[in-house]
Amino acid sequence: MSPRLPNDMSATTATIAPAARRAGLARRLAAKPTAALAILVLAGLIAAILAAPLLTHASPLKIDPAHRLLSPRTGHLMGTDHLGRDMLAIVLYGGRTSLIVGFFVTAIAMSVAIALGLLSGFYRRIDAVLMRIVDGLMAFPGIVLATAAAGYIGPSVTTVVLALSLVLIAPALRVVRGQTLIVRELPMIEAARAVGLRETHILTRYILPAVLSPILIQASFVFSAAVLGEAALSFIGLGVGAKDVSWGGALAEARDYIQNGWWIVVFPGAALVLTILSLNLLGDSLRDALDPKLAGRRA
C-alpha cells in the first residue's frame, strides 16, 4: 500500500484550518469589549504619564501657598492641593512612580518566581526545601512583610520595589510550580526524556514554554498588586518618600482636606482605581484568551 496519497490530503486540510485559527493573541484580546477597553485605558494612562512634561508645565513639587485648594479650572485642570501644588502634575508624575514600581517589581518577582518555580516543580528535593520557605513567607501578611522591609531599609523607590518583590514572589512561585508539576507528567515530557535529552534542557526548552501562559496572566496580576502595594505603602508613609510623588502619598496627604476639596482625593484615587481595574480586567481576558477550552465559549 502506498501511504503517500491519503496523507497528502490530510496534510493539506490540516495545515489550512489552524492558519485561520492563528489569529494572534492581540487580535483575540481586542475582540473582547472588556479587554479592548482595558487596553485602551492602560494605553491612554501610560501615554499620558510618559508625556507628562508635554501635558503640564507645572512641577508636582512646586509649593504655591497663594493658590492652595483651587478647584479644577483653566490653568489647573485638576485643581491644586493644600500646598498649592498642581494636581494634574501630581497625578501624572505619581503615575510615573506607579509604573516604575510596577515594572520593576513584576520583572524581579516574576524572574525569581519563574526560575525557582520551575526548579521546585521539577526537582522534588529542591521542592521540599523551597516550599517550606514559601509557606513561611505566605504565612506573613504581605503588608506587614513589606512594612518591615521598608522600615528596615528606609523609604525610597528601591525599598518599595524590593519589599513588594519579596511579598509577591511567593504566590507567583506557587503558580509556576503548580503548572510545572502538571506539565512534568505529560507524555510530551516523557517523550523528550525517551529521546535522552538532558534534564536542564527539558526544563528550559520543553517545560518553560508550556507554562508561559499562566506566567503571563500572573505577571499582569503581580503588576497590579505592585501598583496597589506601592500606593498602600506610600499611604502609610513607608513608600517612596517625600521627594517622589505617588498616588498613595497624594491620597494620604489629601485625607485631612477632603471637606475642602474633593478633587485632591478623587483624581489620584480615580487614576489608581482605573489602573488596577484595567490591569485586572486585562489579566482576566488574557486568561480566557490563552485557555483554548474557553476560546469559543466566551466571545
Add this chain to the structure above:
Amino acid sequence: MNALATILEVRGLSVSLPIGGKLTPVVTDMNLSIARGEAVALVGESGCGKSMTARAIIGLPPPGAEIAGSIVLKGQELTQLTPSERRRIGGREIGFIFQEPMTSLHPTLSIGAQMTDGLRYHLGLSRTAALERARELLDRVGIPRGRDILAGHAHQLSGGMRQRVVIAMAIACGPSLVIADEPTTALDVTIQAQVLDLLARMREELGLAMLYITHDLEVVADFCDRAIVMYAGDRVEDGQPEQCLTRPRHPYTSGLVAAIPRMGGTSARLSPIPGQVPPVGAWPAGCRFAPRCAIADEICATRPVFDAGVRCWRPLASPAP
C-alpha cells in the same frame, strides 16, 4: 538465532513499584530477546505489565521503581549504567514510539525543533545539518514537503501525520531497537494500517529490532515474528503469533483469542474470560490465572514454571511439530 545478531536480551527482569508505601511487584521474571530485524510483540490486557517492561528497558521507570535482572543491549548491560550514560545510550540506541501522537509532541515547539534536539545532542550535528537530516527522515516516513512541516507545529498535523513524525523521531539517531507502545491505538483503522506498514518497512530497511506492545492479537499475527503474552506481570506464553492465534497453549491466550470479535462467526456472542485481572499486589500465589481458568486444578495452587514456551501446568495443545 544467531547470538551476534541479538540486539536486546532481557533476563529475569522484575519491576516493583511503591504502591501504598509498599514495594509491590508489577513485572516478575521477564525474559525476552530480540534479534536484528526481528519484531517481538508484547501482548496483554492493560495493567499486565507490558508498558512497565518497556519503561524498564528504556530506563524511564516511574519514580521509586525498583528494577532487578539484566537488560543487555548489543552486549552492554544497561542496568549497570549511570543515569547520564543510560540517557546517551537510550536516546541514541533505542527509539520509542508512544501511544498517543496527540500528546507526545510538544504543542508550542516547532516540529523541527523537536526533531533536531535529539540529533544535535546525540550526533552533535549543527542546527542546519540536523534540520536537513530531519527533512530526510520525514521524507523517509512518507511526509513530503518536509520543510513546511518542520516549521509548523503539532496541532497543524493530522493524527497519522503526527505518528509519522514520532516514528521519524524514533529512528532519527539510527537506533538498533525501536519500542512501540500501542502506536496505532489512537488512530483510525485506515491510518493504523498505514502506520503498521510504515513500521514494517522501517524495520526491513534499517534492520531494526522491534518491540511492539499491543493488546491486539490480530495485528501481532501480520506484523510480528514472535509474540509474548503477558498476564499479571508474568510471561505466560511465548511463541509464533500464528500458533498463539490458532493453537494457543496457555488457557489465557486461548481466552484472549476466543474474545476476538469475528465477522460472520458462528457464535452470536463473544466469549469473554470470566472474572477480572487481579490487581497488582493481590496476585494469587500459584498460577496467577488459576482463579479465572476453566481447567485449573490443585496443582495450579503452585506457581508453574515457564517451560516449552508456556507457563502452565496444563497446557492446551502441543506446539506445531
